[in-house]
Amino acid sequence: MKNDEQLFFKIEDYLRGKLPPEEAAAFEQEIAADPDLAETVEMHRFEHEGLAFMMAEDLRAKIRAWEKSPPVPEAVSSPRPKNQKIWWLLLLAVALLSATVFLFLRKSEPSGLMVPLPEAPLPADTLLQAPASPADSSPPVAQEGRQGTGEQPADTQPEPVPYRQDLIAMATAMHELPPDFFADNQRNGTAGGKSPLAPAEEAFRLPTPDYKKAIAALRKITPAQHPAWHAKAQEMLGHAYFGDGRYKEAAAIFQEMTRQNLSPAQHDQAEWYLLLSLLPAYDRHQREVDSLLSEMTAEGSFHEFKAEALQVKSKLRQ
Amino acid sequence: MTNPNIWTDRQIISRIKDPDTRDKTLYALFYQLDWRGAAIALVRKLGGNEQDGEELASDALVAFDHNVRNDRFQGKSALKTYFLSIARYRWLNHLRRQRPGLLPLAENLEGREDESAEMIFLREEYSEVFRSALAMIGDRCQKILELYMLDTRMEEIARAMNLANADMAKKAAYRCRMTMREFLQAHPAWLDRLRED
Numbered sequence: 001m002k003n004d005e006q007l008f009f010k011i012e013d014y015l016r017g018k019l020p021p022e023e024a025a026a027f028e029q030e031i032a033a034d035p036d037l038a039e040t041v042e043m044h045r046f047e048h049e050g051l052a053f054m055m056a057e058d059l060r061a062k063i064r065a066w067e068k069s070p071p072v073p074e075a076v077s078s079p080r081p082k083n084q085k086i087w088w089l090l091l092l093a094v095a096l097l098s099a100t101v102f103l104f105l106r107k108s109e110p111s112g113l114m115v116p117l118p119e120a121p122l123p124a125d126t127l128l129q130a131p132a133s134p135a136d137s138s139p140p141v142a143q144e145g146r147q148g149t150g151e152q153p154a155d156t157q158p159e160p161v162p163y164r165q166d167l168i169a170m171a172t173a174m175h176e177l178p179p180d181f182f183a184d185n186q187r188n189g190t191a192g193g194k195s196p197l198a199p200a201e202e203a204f205r206l207p208t209p210d211y212k213k214a215i216a217a218l219r220k221i222t223p224a225q226h227p228a229w230h231a232k233a234q235e236m237l238g239h240a241y242f243g244d245g246r247y248k249e250a251a252a253i254f255q256e257m258t259r260q261n262l263s264p265a266q267h268d269q270a271e272w273y274l275l276l277s278l279l280p281a282y283d284r285h286q287r288e289v290d291s292l293l294s295e296m297t298a299e300g301s302f303h304e305f306k307a308e309a310l311q312v313k314s315k316l317r318q
Numbered sequence: 319m320t321n322p323n324i325w326t327d328r329q330i331i332s333r334i335k336d337p338d339t340r341d342k343t344l345y346a347l348f349y350q351l352d353w354r355g356a357a358i359a360l361v362r363k364l365g366g367n368e369q370d371g372e373e374l375a376s377d378a379l380v381a382f383d384h385n386v387r388n389d390r391f392q393g394k395s396a397l398k399t400y401f402l403s404i405a406r407y408r409w410l411n412h413l414r415r416q417r418p419g420l421l422p423l424a425e426n427l428e429g430r431e432d433e434s435a436e437m438i439f440l441r442e443e444y445s446e447v448f449r450s451a452l453a454m455i456g457d458r459c460q461k462i463l464e465l466y467m468l469d470t471r472m473e474e475i476a477r478a479m480n481l482a483n484a485d486m487a488k489k490a491a492y493r494c495r496m497t498m499r500e501f502l503q504a505h506p507a508w509l510d511r512l513r514e515d
Contacts, residue, residue, distance in 0.1 A: 016469075071341045302486070302489055302493040
């Protein structure tokens with residue numbers, strides 16, 4: 001979906017003359033060599049004709065209306081005063097200063113237990129965060145009902161939360177790996193070798209995926225060692241947890257993803273997987289699930305998974 | 319800046335390209351500076367009547383707006399001359415279609431910078447398809463796509479359409495186009511056009 005959207009806006013920029021000349025020339029070569037791409041570009045052109053038609057109709061209607069009443073005089077809709085811009089800049093400066101002071105004070109705290117990833121994976125009333133040692137740079141995972149269990153590897157711990165089997169079946173049936181899940185993971189690793197994600201990917205690709213193996217491999221990918229791969233590793237880890245039936249850990253990761261600065265399509269995707277991960281414990285997470293469903297299916301919403309969310313909503317009502 | 323009598327051509331172009339000032343500028347040109355009247359007079363001079371002139375003037379303004387926004391105006395003449403060239407070209411084209419062969423179009427007519435006759439024909443031929451597609455995507459999507467085509471910034475689209483932020487506006491524009499595409503792809507006219515190409 002992300003790739004589709006990126007290509008869509010690239011074609012738009014190309015057709016509207018917004019690509020730099022070198023990029024436009026390179027893109028033209030791509031179009032010449034790829035009949036599918038050429039057809040997609042033609043489709044865009046045709047749609048542009050449709051939109052030009054729409055705008056022409058709209059302007060004609062306006063011209064007819066102007067004969068009776070002219071558009072609002074300009075003075076009424078004058079541009080925003082420049083001072084407003086200054087105020088925004090001042091506010092931004094104050095916010096940045098506050099953040100700097102906060103970070104400085106936080107760093108000065110004696111505990112030293114800084115954890116790089118999810119600070120609050122899910123609402124505090126429903127989930128607890130795993131204790132993290134300074135040496136363990138893997139992201140903390142939500143540990144429901146495991147207070148006081150120390151630092152035993154999460155991989156070997158059974159999930160103590162009672163899940164509803166019917167909802168597990170529904171969530172599993174609706175869960176599909178994203179289309180770009182395996183894209184290019186085998187290439188572009190360090191020094192041209194395999195990527196650090198390759199072992200996990202192999203575990204996913206087995207006829208019966210070995211999620212535990214994938215989890216073990218993915219947890220080794222730390223932001224410090226593999227900054228370029230960490231985000232993708234987290235996404236894969238979320239799916240591995242889900243496949244392994246560890247929905248709470250999966251939910252923690254997908255929720256963290258929803259807070260990151262992702263593209264709209266990626267954000268929607270993360271929300272959808274968060275919803276699926278919360279579903280098996282619907283009785284416990286009803287508020288979160290209902291709230292997500294409500295946002296995703298709202299009238300006028302353009303959520304990528306609106307149709308799927310409607311299905312979930314309908315099944316939950318049954 | 320709000321007195322159209324002192325606008326330069328460059329200012330007019332920039333105002334038409336700015337979604338905030340586009341409508342007011344077109345209105346000012348058409349009525350306050352009476353480009354409409356000039357187009358009607360031209361059509362009358364070329365054998366049309368008042369009503370022909372009124373319709374043609376509106377058509378010419380629509381084409382003028384489209385061309386200016388899409389950088390088709392090459393600056394070979396003053397903007398008003400260009401507008402009247404479009405009107406003239408369209409009127410002659412109209413006559414030619416009514417009486418083929420009687421009035422060959424002059425090759426060096428500046429109005430040829432206007433959309434090609436092929437484009438006009440295409441839009442007319444598919445007008446029903448486009449109408450249906452637009453009806454299907456709904457008013458909200460139409461508004462979003464119009465703002466998008468006017469190069470409105472995503473932040474502005476988000477504000478105008480009550481969307482959360484620029485990302486949501488971008489996504490909305492994308493989704494609306496995909497909905498439109500689904501309709502067009504399902505329509506045989508699209509396939510016909512592809513085959514022709």
